[in-house]
Amino acid sequence: MISKEFLLYLLVLAGTTYLVRMIPLVLCKKKIENRFLLSFLHYVPIAVLSAMTIPAIFYATDSILTATVGFAAAIILAYFGQSLVTVAAASCACVLIAELIAKLF
Amino acid sequence: MEQNSFKKGIVDGLPICVGYFAVSFAFGIFAVGQGLTWLEAVLISVTNLTSAGQLAGVPIIAGGGTFAELAVSQLVINSRYSLMSVSLSQKLSGKVKLWQRFIIAFGNTDEIFAVATANPGLVGSRYMYGLIITPVLGWSGGTLLGAVAGDILPAIVVTSLGVAIYGMFIAIVVPQIKRERSAAVCAGIAVALSCAFYFVPALSKVPSGFTIIICAIAAALIAALLFPLPRKEGAADDK
Structure with missing residues (x-):
């Protein structure tokens, strides 16, 4: 059912992905003391997530308009401290409603 | 203050699990559409646990591309994980052993990384295992369901689920921006x-x-x- 060829592909795919994650985590065992490096690493998560979200979210649905509705809903709910599930689910629900309305016209 | 409760990890992983379910559902549909079997799609999800890399990899596999092409595509797309792993290494408690780092590394996705680093203190291996296991289940389960039953959901619903992951990112970023x-x-x-x-x-x-x-x-x-x-x-x- 699973061909040898596919297994080789899988090995390359999963192997590369794993090595990229594993090597730095295993090598950086010591606590970094350098203040600048610590500051840099402190800002990495927010920088990565921000760059991944914008502008990509605006192209995640069928139209920029409905995506913007989902984006706005997520921003507002997150601003008022809602949990990850609530924000994600409400954002999807708002896009669905917007898509349904858009289909009417 | 150190967070090392497996249960807390599971709880913190739940939203990721839900978000992953939605995204991997779309991946399952995509993989089968590209000509892969449902088993192949699920195997890819279980062993890779990454969205963009898998999306780029499947057409290469389905189209009979070279191994080099596949490896380079993953190196490029997933290079951000190296940066996150360096950052995560500083967040792990001193009690986390070397062999445990080999396991935790497998689960260092954008979302798991984001939630782990959002903890106020250091995190231990048990917390990380909990935080990884629920998203893995969501990611594999969603892929399976999308691959075998992708056409039961209306296209409009699948489209709407596309913003789930970004919604989660926003929920992580905005409170920190406020602070x-x-x-x-x-x-x-x-x-x-x-x-x-x-x-x-x-x-x-x-x-x-x-x-x-x-x-x-x-x-x-x-x-x-x-x-x-x-x-x-x-x-x-x-x-």
Whole structure:
């Protein structure tokens, strides 16, 4: 059912992905003391997530308009401290409603 | 203060699990559409646990591309994980053993990384296992369901689920922006750069895997120069 060829592909795919994650985590065992490096690493998560979200979210649905509705809903709910599930689910629900309305016209 | 409860990890992983379910459902549909079997799609999800990399890899596999092409595509798209692993290494408790790092590394996705580093203190291996296991189940389960029953959901619902992961990112970023002005500046720079890579014709040819790591490094560097963390003991886990 699973061909040898596919297994080789899988090995390359999963192997590369794993090595990229594993090597730095295993090598950086010591606590970094350098203040600048610590500051840099402190800002990495927010920088990565921000760059991944914008502008990509605006192209995640069928139209920029409905995506913007989902984006706005997520921003507002997150601003008022809602949990990850609530924000994600409400954002999807708002896009669905917007898509349904858009289909009417 | 150290977080090492397996149960807390599971609870914190639940939203990721839900978000992953939605995204991997779409991946399952995509993989089968490309000509893979449901088993192949699920195997890819279980062993890779990454969205963008898998989406790029499947057409290469389905189209009979070379191993080199496949490996390079993953290196480029997933290079951001290296940066996250360096950052996560500083967040792990000193009690986390070397062999446990080999396991935790497998689960260092964008979302798991984001939730782990959002903890106020250091995190232990048991917490990380909990935080990884629920998303793995969601990711594999969603892939399976999308692959075998993708056409039962109306297209419009699948489309709407596409924003789930971004909604989660926003839920992580916005509270931090509210707390720290420096985080707002950092996010602003990252967004401006990623928009430049998307809209400026000369820059838009750069593969998206590269653009994310370039944007992240540049924004974090500038923020670190402008707003270095206060000099104190254990500055990595401040607040």
